[in-house]
Amino acid sequence: MNNIFLITKREFLTQVKKKSFIILTLLAPLMIIAFGSVIGLMFKANESHSIIEVVDKSGLFRGQLKSDDKLNYIFVSAADESSKINNLKDNESLDGILILPELKNQNFDDLQSNSRLVINTKIGFDTKQRIVSDLINVIKKEKIKQLGIAETQLNDLDKSFTLKTINVSENNKEDSDLTFGVKTGLSMVLMYVTFMFIIIYGVRVMRSVLEEKNNRVVEIIISSVKPFELMMGKILGVTLVALTQFIIWIAMSVVGALILNTGFSAMQQNIPGGNEEIVSKLDITQIATQVSHSLLELNFPLIIGVFIIYFLLGYIFYSSIYAAIGSAVDNETETQQFTLFAILPLMLGMYGSFSLMNNPDGPLGFWLSIIPFTSPVAMIARIPFGVPVWQLALSIVLLLGTTIFMIFLAGKIYRVGILMYGNKATLKEIWKWIKG
Template sequence: MNHIFLITKREFLTQVKKKSFVILTLLAPLLLIGFGSVIGLMFKANESHSIIEVVDKNGLFKNHLKSTDKLDYVFVPAADEKAKVNTLKNNESLDGILILPELQNGNYEQLLNNTRLVINNKIGFDTKQKIVSDINEVIKKEKIKKLGIAESQLDNLDKAFTLKTINVSENNKEDSDLAFGVKSVLSMLLMYVTFMFIIIYGVRVMRSVLEEKNNRVVEIIISSVKPFELMMGKILGVTMVALTQFVVWITMSVVGALVLNTGFSSIPKNIPGGSETMMSKFDILQMGTQISHSLLELNFPLIIFVFIVFFLLGYIFYSSIYAAIGSAVDNETETQQFTLFAILPLMVGMYGSFTFMNNPDGPLGFWLSIIPFTSPVAMIARIPYGVPAWQIALSIVLLLGTTIFMIFLAGKIYRVGILMYGNKATLKEIWKWIKG
């Protein structure tokens, strides 16, 4: 046991003393926010402002087609249609001409079928759909007028409402759309982080084992410690490295949510004389405050507990497999035929977790979070929505038992494989090692 502790300590200190570890741990949340901001700016930078001239031969659409910040409608006389179309190709400041034909005998269907958009360059799909939507809205209002129904009456019929949802299993707390959205984002984030870390750190264990095996350093090491102690020391050491990063990130996230929640909640809702841009920024801050408030309303102690427990057990479970693979092969090329067995169950759990947004308590969610091969990612994805205590307990017991059994199997493979050189291990040969 003392040897396992010493090896764990060595593996842990070797990793955390690296400058790259400190920099990545502290800057990773900022890099993630920065990456998201860059993606958002890229979408913003790719947006286009289109100018469309409108030839309205009926006068039905004038004053009804409203310009927006992405689309400008400029009405021109119907007599200028041919001249405008002929000069469109050389007009770089104009994106297209919308030609709305005459309405004959109240036949709106014919009007829509004969409507044309002549473009100078390619326009975006969203711009085209916006034009179609605007035209349909005007036609809809014209039809309503002919039926003798006032717009105010129609607006009253179409008036939407927000359905308040009270969750009795969470002390009658209101479950708003924003809160559900926050849970969904948190669910996917925790699940994806767990998936990636299990693979990244599992592969790190495998490469470490493979490197020591190829350098023949392991022959010297196992003269002092047992192969099982060496394997467990490596797994636990890297586990502590990952946990250290998670503790730092969780602390930064909670502190950030608290600061955002308390720092902007006291800002007055009515800012006299504020510009439109200022109000827009204030709305963004208010949205950030609401999101942080929704985060803080979640059962964070339970979420953190489940996250740490399932990550720990899931990582040890899969790292045992990776350590066994590293000991059974001689080079990284040969690892590919075995690592598929470790990656596939995780991928099933990850992609299955995307369905939890529709039904987190459904049969798929239940079984994925109970089966040990998928529960490390599936249970973490379900926990923000709320999971019964008995399901959490059952899943932990099954995952713990399976993890202990996998450590036992990996230890048998590791004990023999770590000293095997030059022979390409097959599944049949690995089975003999386990039996032996």
């Protein structure tokens, strides 16, 4: 036991003393935010502004088609139709001409079949769908008007319905759409982080074992410690490194949510009541405040506790597999045939968990969060929505038992494989090591 502690301490201190670890730990949250901002800017940069001239022979659409910063409608005379079309190819300031025929005998089907859009460049699919949607809305309003329904009545028909949800299992707390969105976002973030870090740190253990094996350093090390102690020391050391990063990131996230919740609320209270321009500019501030408030309303001690338990057990479970793989092969090329067995269950759990957002308590969510191979990811995805205590306890017990069993199997493979050189391991041979 003392040897395991010494190896764990060495692995941990070796990693955390690196400048790269400190920089990455402190800057990773900012890098993630910056990455998300860059993606958003990329989508924004790819947006186009289209100018469409409209020849409205029906007289139905003038004043009804609304322009904005993405699409600008310009109505022109029907007499200029031919010349406009002829000059369209050389007109770089115009993207297309929308020609709407006369409306005869209120035959909207005939109007639709004879309407056409003449373009001089490739218009995006979203722009075309926007034009179609605008035309449909105008025709819909006209049809309803012919039925004798006033515009105020039409607006009343289109009024949205907000259904309040009261959760009796959470002390009759109201669940808003924003709260559900926050839970979904938190669920996806926790699930993806768990998935990525189990793979990243698991591969790190495998490469560390493989490097020591190829350098023959392990022959010297196991003269002083048992192979099982060396394996467990490496796994636990890297586990503590990952746990240290998570604790720092969780603390930064909670502090950030508190700052958003208190700071932005104070800003809103100090806004002059009549200054609509300032209020409109702070819409994003209000959203950030509501999101941070919804985050703080969640049962964070439970979520953080469950997250840490499942990450630790899931990481030790899969790191045992990675350590066994590293000891059984001689180079990274040979690891590819075995790492698939470790990655596939995690991928199954992650992609299967995307369907849990709409029904966290469904049969798929239950079994994915109970089966040990997928529970480290699936249960993390479910926990923000609330999980019955008995399911949580059953899942942890099964995962703990399976992890201990996997450590036992990996130890038997590691004991033999760590000293095997030049002999390509096969599944049949690994099975013999386990039996022996």
